[in-house]
Structure formats: structure tokens, C-alpha cells
Amino acid sequence: xxxxxxxxxDGGSNVLEQVDAQQQSLDRSLAEVQNxxxxxxGKGGVGxxxxxxxxxxxxxxxxxxxSILDADLNGPCQSRLAGLRDQxxxxxxxxxxxxxxxxxxxxxxxxxxxxEPSTLDFESVAPGSTHTWRATKEFTILRELLAGTDxxxxxxxxxxxxxxVERFVQYxxxxxxxxxxxxxxxxxxxxxxxxxxxxxxxxxTSNTVLGYIENMDxxxxxxxxxxxxxxxxxxxxxxxxxxxxxxxxDPELAAQCDDGHVLADTSLSASWNLVQRTALEICERIxxxxxxEETR
Numbered sequence: 238x239x240x241x242x243x244x245x246x247d248g249g250s251n252v253l254e255q256v257d258a259q260q261q262s263l264d265r266s267l268a269e270v271q272n273x274x275x276x277x278x279g280k281g282g283v284g285x286x287x288x289x290x291x292x293x294x295x296x297x298x299x300x301x302x303x304s305i306l307d308a309d310l311n312g313p314c315q316s317r318l319a320g321l322r323d324q325x326x327x328x329x330x331x332x333x334x335x336x337x338x339x340x341x342x343x344x345x346x347x348x349x350x351x352x353e354p355s356t357l358d359f360e361s362v363a364p365g366s367t368h369t370w371r372a373t374k375e376f377t378i379l380r381e382l383l384a385g386t387d388x389x390x391x392x393x394x395x396x397x398x399x400x401x402v403e404r405f406v407q408y409x410x411x412x413x414x415x416x417x418x419x420x421x422x423x424x425x426x427x428x429x430x431x432x433x434x435x436x437x438x439x440x441x442t443s444n445t446v447l448g449y450i451e452n453m454d455x456x457x458x459x460x461x462x463x464x465x466x467x468x469x470x471x472x473x474x475x476x477x478x479x480x481x482x483x484x485x486x487d488p489e490l491a492a493q494c495d496d497g498h499v500l501a502d503t504s505l506s507a508s509w510n511l512v513q514r515t516a517l518e519i520c521e522r523i524x525x526x527x528x529x530e531e532t533r
Contacts, residue, residue, distance in 0.1 A: 259377075263384035264413075266332060270391045272523055273416040274447075275408060277398035279435035280428050284452045285421045286314035287494050288484070289397040291509075293342050295516035301392035304335055304343030308379055308408070309399035311357050316348025320497020324349050332387035338497075345386055372404075376411055383411075402434045409442040417523065419481065420449040424467075429474035436478065447522050448479035450515055457487040457508045464507070481522070482515025484508055 267273065276289045289305060296303045307315035316322045321344050324336035335343035351357055357378075359371045388394060396416075398408055409416065418439055422432045432449065439446050455464040464485045487508035 256380075259380050259384055263380055266384050266386060266388055267394070270388055270394045272393050273396065273412055274393055274519070274523075275396045275398055275412060275416050275418045276421060277405065277408070277418060277435065278421045278428075278432055279400060279402035279405065279438075280422070280431035281400035283421050283423045283428055284486075286318065286397050287491065288421050288450060288452055288512075289395050290315065290318040290342075290494055291484075291490070291512045292516050292519070293393075293395050294340065295513045296393055296520070297340055297342050298513070299516065299520070302341075302390060303393045303395065304345070304388060304391055305395045305397060306379075306382065306386075307344070307346035307348065307397050309397060310347050310375060310378060312399060313346045313348035313351075315344050315397055316346040318494050318497060319344040319346075321346070321349055322352070326350065326386070329387055332385050334387055335389075343388070343391075345382055372407070376407060379411060402431060402438055405435055405438040406442055409439065409444045412444075414443040416444055417526070418444055418446045419519065420446065420476075420478070421452050422449055422476070423453045424451055424472050426472050426474050429472045429476060433474060433476055436476065445526060446478060447519065447526070448481040449476055450481050451483045453486040454483040455485040457485045457490075459487075459489055462507070479522070481518045482511060484511045484515065 276285060276292070278285050286307075286309070293303045293305055305315050305319070307313045316324075319336075319338045319342065321336045321338065326333035326336070326345065326349065328334075333345075335345055336349060337343050347357060359367055359374045396408075396412065398405075405418075409418075420432050420435055422428045436446060453467055456467045457463075458465050467486060485508050490508050490512075
């Protein structure tokens, strides 16, 4: 009986040709997307999904065409954040149409296809070995979502990545070398330590890490209008990346996101202004990055 290391190439399964054909379809689908912006952390619980939607709303308010791909297949948040849990993906001539929020942000999420609390099942051909097939099936589904969707002309496609440092290289390979990464952390040693590992993992790719956003940097008190400390001690971990923004936890803004409301319609709190400022910083750095590439 052959072991894994005895198999040459794809073992005669023709899977490499299938993956190549699917990759070509993906490239065609993303042909009119100007910027693929992957929002990740490596660490869970840092408010990454909420931050992704907040940035999308800020970019949309600035006049950009924006869509979101929710890459967390079994923990999809974007359908809830967008208020689109009852929207289906409708097939069209150029791929499935993208459900949009009231302010025009496109959102593709497994949360619209699998209702809460159901989960996606990564079935295995051999009982008890689901872990062997998970990564293959997971990234096949993501590739199919990217390739089979009619994204149209976009200024930004934001990809909300699930936790897991070890998978950053795989996401980078899936999205291609032109995809730019933004990391999200909270001001704690534990969170920044994981994000530092994410930076090291992405260093093995050819992708650019634009910088990081420090989320929950204090909390915004709606009663006094001030930002108060949330963590007792500032983190001593240095990330050696540009800080793109710092956003406090805002209960009102979080509630608006949870309810799927359009953030631009809310009262302009101090934290929303900081989200807008962060989005502007991201745009400026992407413009600088494009300018540098043109002069090479």
C-alpha cells in the first residue's frame, strides 16, 4: 500500500488541471476589481468582521464601489452585519449576482446560504478523517465563491478572513500576489503576539501587508463623550508595521452593526469618525503603493 509520500504529482486524479481551470475562472471574475483587501488577524475575538463592515461603509460613503467576501465559512458574520441573512445568490450569465445592502455594499457570505445555527459539513470519504479533507474542501468552496460570482467593476473587494495564523499563506495563494493585507488587533500582549506571528507568516508570501488597525483601543462612553481605558496595561509587543488607525469600542456603533444598519445613517460618533479616518489612511497608502509599483 502506498503512503502519502509515495504519490507522484496528483496521483492521476487530474485535480491539478481542475484547479488550474478554476483559477483561470477566478482571474476572469476578478478582472475588474481594482483592489483586493484582505482583513485578517490570526486571533479571534478582535472585532475583525465588524471592522471589515465598518471600513466597507466608510469606503462606500467616500464614493467607492465596494463588496465583501466573507471567507469564514462556518462562522459567517457578514450576512448578519449587512442585514442580508434572507438573501440568496441568484445565478446569472456572468456568475451569481451579489446581494447588496441598502447603501450599495455587495456581500457574499455563507450566512445567506446556511441559516443559523446550521453548520457547513466537510464530509470525508473515510469516517473519522474529516480533518484530512477540510482544507481542500474549504479552499475549493472559497475559490468557487470567488470564481462563480459576478463581482463587476469594484474599487475594493474586502475579504473577511477567519482566525488561524497557519492559513495566511493559503489565503495569500488563493487571492494572488496583488492582494493587500490589513491586520486587526486589540491592545493586549496576547492579541499582538498572535498578530506578530501572522506578520511572520505573511512574510513568506509576496503580498504586501499594508499595516494594522488597533481595535477596541479603549471604549467610547456615550454618557460623557470620552474614550476611557479598556485594558489595564498598554501592550509592550511591537508589530513593526504602520498603524493605520485606532478605534475604540463603541456600544452604539456595535449595536448598529449587529442589527445590519447602514452606519452612514447613524449619528456621527467619535468612533465612526475614527473609522472614516482609518479608511482614508488605507486609501492613501494603497495609492502610494500603486505609485511605487508604476515607477519600478
